Amino acid sequence: MAKTDYKSIDEYQKNFEGEILERMQTIRRIIHKVVPDVEETISYQIPCFKYKGYLIYYCAFPKHLTISHPYSDAFWEHFKADLEGYKVSKSAIQIPHNKPLPEQLIKRIVEFRKKENAAK
Numbered sequence: 001m002a003k004t005d006y007k008s009i010d011e012y013q014k015n016f017e018g019e020i021l022e023r024m025q026t027i028r029r030i031i032h033k034v035v036p037d038v039e040e041t042i043s044y045q046i047p048c049f050k051y052k053g054y055l056i057y058y059c060a061f062p063k064h065l066t067i068s069h070p071y072s073d074a075f076w077e078h079f080k081a082d083l084e085g086y087k088v089s090k091s092a093i094q095i096p097h098n099k100p101l102p103e104q105l106i107k108r109i110v111e112f113r114k115k116e117n118a119a120k
Contacts, residue, residue: 009047052117068092
């Protein structure tokens with residue numbers, strides 16, 4: 001995808017269709033359900049959600065979605081078992097398109113991040 005100057009998450013998501021778009025919309029709904037007063041923005045040209053600081057980002061690639069944030073050591077320890085089988089880095093979790101979207105896991109991740117931010 002060519003670099004652009006997205007102004008909103010809707011603008012970012014217009015570049016996608018089908019299952020990839022549906023998966024991003026599901027993640028967005030989960031975030032809003034867990035954090036009703038979350039602020040939507042674009043940061044690093046990808047969807048970003050803020051709640052008492054940066055909460056979580058997501059973006060789409062041809063073979064996976066990534067949910068990201070500079071996760072804490074406590075986060076990694078808490079979700080270590082849940083994230084087995086996913087490709088992860090210090091700040092990203094890749095969710096392959098050929099696997100079901102782990103909606104409950106994403107919900108728990110957002111809840112955890114919300115608590116972390118609220119405690120700051």
